[in-house]
Amino acid sequence: MARPASRRPGINRKAQYSLFASYVVAVVGAALGLLLVVVAIFDPTGFAAIRIATSEVSRPVSNTLKGMVSGVGSVDEVLAAYWRAGSQNVALRRQVEADRNRIIEAKAVAQENVRLKKLLRLVDSDASEVLTARLIASSATSARRFARLNAGRWQGVRPGMPVRAPEGLIGRIHITTPNSSEVLLITDTSNIVPVRRANDSIPAISTGLGDGSVEVRALTAGRNPFKPGDLLVTSGIGGVYQPNIPVAVVVRAQGEIAYAVPLANPARVDAVVVERAFEDAVTRTGPAAPGVADEPAAGNVAQP
């Protein structure tokens, strides 16, 4: 293809000016775009208002499509379940028998726990749950890991609220629009979650890697205490996440860093629960609580 004539205006003065003006607009606009990015460095959640219109359009589309394809994601699981169905049935039945005793024990422990808490007059607020909603889309083309939730400000969702699934932690709310909101997944490279090892409470910090896994750094001195198979749960430090939400399982330890895979896969979970930030849930009923920061830094170790 030869060069187009429109970029070579010749001696036509009007065409020359028109071409020149188009480049001026383009360069000024590009500079403006750069300026907006610079603003976003200091205020990453800014310009949420621009997203309102598009999110109102895309939410019903995503929601309808999600309704049509939910279940497709687990087809492989269903097929795999038919393989060795008989022997699996026997094994599962034995497991149920074994678990029944443990459940009874756990119920007794829970009862005792309630009694002891009453003795200690601890405030344990059960009303931390805001609502249940579904993840309907995500930032599949971007290097950031956001998922879109089909509930927003009008449903009571606020930035900073933790989002979890029955299997484990999903992330926290980043931006809200009237009817939808963006969830910063725990696999995002900027999402820092204070965690601890479930069996001996070694504190650590989990940071997303952007590829569906997280890296875990222990806060203790000395060599890396983690080994494959360790279960990590939230520690409640920092005031965003409730303590004891399952987060991830360590799969590999390398030097000072351990690599872990989140327990809740956002692509698989059907519904997620939005909770109040831990700080709010604790201080809401307490007397004369100090003012809570709007968005407490998740990695902040200082306890108020």
Add this chain to the structure above:
Amino acid sequence: MIDPHLYHVPRLGRHPSRFRLAGTPVITVMLGSFLTALPVIAQSPIMPPFGLLLLLAWRLLRPDLWRAWIGLPLGLFDDVMSGQPVGSAMFLWTVALIGIDAIEQRMVWRGYRQDWLIATLAIIFCISGGLFFAQITGGGNVTLFLVAPQMVWTILLFPFIVRQCAWIDRWRVMA
């Protein structure tokens, strides 16, 4: 009875509407950006940026169609849909379009392979630039390895997208 296949044959003296001529490319690029509304919860950047691919395809297929500033509104829409910081695609797409204009000035003749090469450069520029912007706006430590697969299959997908654009273009200019 008229053969139904003949309905779309261009007829003498008829022209497609202005909206179809000017609006079709813009709408296809916006639909490409809108593909992030699909109910896929991605764990890593896997989906090629279809908005960018369609923009490059239209630009290289029809150089007369747009001036370089078209990257501003289309980029803004892509930013809002993609989860990148607002302004990122606005800047990158416009700069890529200005760059294509500059290359075109120096090239006397360009064919299919040159188009693909130009698109490859633009795709690498836009994806790595988007990664850089994600990094500095609070994205933390994102490495280039994370987007390398996305980059590769975006480049490989380009000829297919050009073919689809050409197919839409034939419908667009026919009355």
